[in-house]
Amino acid sequence: MVTIDKLKEIVVASGLKADKSEIDAEKSFAENGIDSLDTMTLLLNIEDAIGVKFSEEEVEKIKSLSSVVDILNNLESSGDK
Amino acid sequence: MRGIEQIASYIPSGRISNLIPERLAFFGTDEDFVVNKIGVRQRSVRDENEEASTLAGKALQKLLQKSGLDPEKIDALVVVTQNPDTNIPHTAAIVHGEAGLPERCATFDVGLGCSGYVYGLSIMSAFLKENGLSRGILITSDPYSKIVDPEDKNTALLFGDAATATLIGPDPLFSAESFSFGTIGKLHNALNCKSGKLNMNGREVFNFAATKIPWAIENLLEKAALKKEDIDAYIFHQGSRYILETIASRLRISHDRLRMGLENIGNTISSSIPLLLEEELDKSGTEKIVLCGFGVGLSYGSCICKRKNNIKIW
Numbered sequence: 444m445v446t447i448d449k450l451k452e453i454v455v456a457s458g459l460k461a462d463k464s465e466i467d468a469e470k471s472f473a474e475n476g477i478d479s480l481d482t483m484t485l486l487l488n489i490e491d492a493i494g495v496k497f498s499e500e501e502v503e504k505i506k507s508l509s510s511v512v513d514i515l516n517n518l519e520s521s522g523d524k
Numbered sequence: 525m526r527g528i529e530q531i532a533s534y535i536p537s538g539r540i541s542n543l544i545p546e547r548l549a550f551f552g553t554d555e556d557f558v559v560n561k562i563g564v565r566q567r568s569v570r571d572e573n574e575e576a577s578t579l580a581g582k583a584l585q586k587l588l589q590k591s592g593l594d595p596e597k598i599d600a601l602v603v604v605t606q607n608p609d610t611n612i613p614h615t616a617a618i619v620h621g622e623a624g625l626p627e628r629c630a631t632f633d634v635g636l637g638c639s640g641y642v643y644g645l646s647i648m649s650a651f652l653k654e655n656g657l658s659r660g661i662l663i664t665s666d667p668y669s670k671i672v673d674p675e676d677k678n679t680a681l682l683f684g685d686a687a688t689a690t691l692i693g694p695d696p697l698f699s700a701e702s703f704s705f706g707t708i709g710k711l712h713n714a715l716n717c718k719s720g721k722l723n724m725n726g727r728e729v730f731n732f733a734a735t736k737i738p739w740a741i742e743n744l745l746e747k748a749a750l751k752k753e754d755i756d757a758y759i760f761h762q763g764s765r766y767i768l769e770t771i772a773s774r775l776r777i778s779h780d781r782l783r784m785g786l787e788n789i790g791n792t793i794s795s796s797i798p799l800l801l802e803e804e805l806d807k808s809g810t811e812k813i814v815l816c817g818f819g820v821g822l823s824y825g826s827c828i829c830k831r832k833n834n835i836k837i838w
Contacts (some may be wrong), residue, residue, distance in 0.1 A: 478561065480561050480730070483730045484770065486727075487731055487734055487735070499725075502727060
């Protein structure tokens with residue numbers, strides 16, 4: 444089970460935020476000050492850390508950390524991970 | 525041994541700014557993102573009547589002038605382009621005809637994009653060696669302005685027009701060796717041109733560059749028994765500032781060894797590497813260079829250039 448906290452750690456490790464408290468998982472990446480290119484880096488780092496590969500359709504649905512958790516948990520429950 | 529004797533380039537004088545407020549608003553972006561992430565303030569653009577062969581011919585003339593080479597001594601001419609003047613004939617033949625090169629000079633095109641210069645170096649060196657020839661000219665000329673949709677945010681702020689000409693011959697300043705190539709053909713749709721318009725899946729291209737290229741460079745250095753710090757200059761295809769910095773960061777190479785040159789011309793496809801390599805030819809302290817081209821295909825190619833002769837005053 445992937446948690447929001449784990450994803451926030453990846454955001455910080457990616458150098459996109461100094462501290463986990465600066466991230467609102469419900470807000471969009473843009474609202475968190477993470478632009479489209481940094482979002483690409485973040486998704487790549489999440490893929491590397493969790494060991495998944497997001498499809499194009501899944502990426503389309505990813506707007507926030509919260510939506511990443513939803514997709515990862517769906518993958519887990521469907522056994523795709 | 526055949527190697528790189530000289531490089532010359534032609535960059536059209538036309539410029540289109542990426543910082544026009546109306547355009548930034550249209551694309552929903554701002555100056556900070558364009559300058560610090562894309563890394564392109566303005567793009568070089570050809571005149572409407574300039575074709576691939578026109579740009580190529582101008583780069584060739586500059587090379588002949590710079591090197592003092594007698595055109596009669598050119599044994600082969602290769603043009604790397606994906607935007608030829610026409611499908612038939614090949615662009616190299618047009619350049620050959622316009623320049624009045626000797627009939628015995630072989631000509632052909634190489635249909636590659638951003639990896640094309642590295643492939644072209646290997647192809648030309650091997651072609652000369654295999655056929656007992658002395659001198660070849662490798663030209664890159666890919667006017668992407670012909671196919672970029674000015675309303676496509678993924679590509680409209682990125683690409684510029686330019687051409688380069690490289691003299692490969694028996695008295696080189698630099699060798700080009702330890703070549704390594706690869707293709708991820710299953711991702712060929714990530715960059716394509718359909719109905720005359722360029723399409724790019726930015727995320728696929730970014731993931732490819734961020735993961736595959738550092739891996740390819742690590743392998744290249746390992747095979748050549750070199751360490752990262754043995755390399756004086758890393759010249760990668762100038763995809764975007766963000767891609768270049770991502771690759772450098774993942775490779776853990778210092779930024780003073782990373783070359784960047786897209787701010788005032790844009791990503792010039794197969795010309796981006798030789799444009800920067802030209803600046804290194806006469807630079808003291810540059811002994812070993814890593815070149816790596818990557819893009820359309822998705823294709824990549826890398827090699828190591830080593831200084832062979834002292835800097836020449838042309």
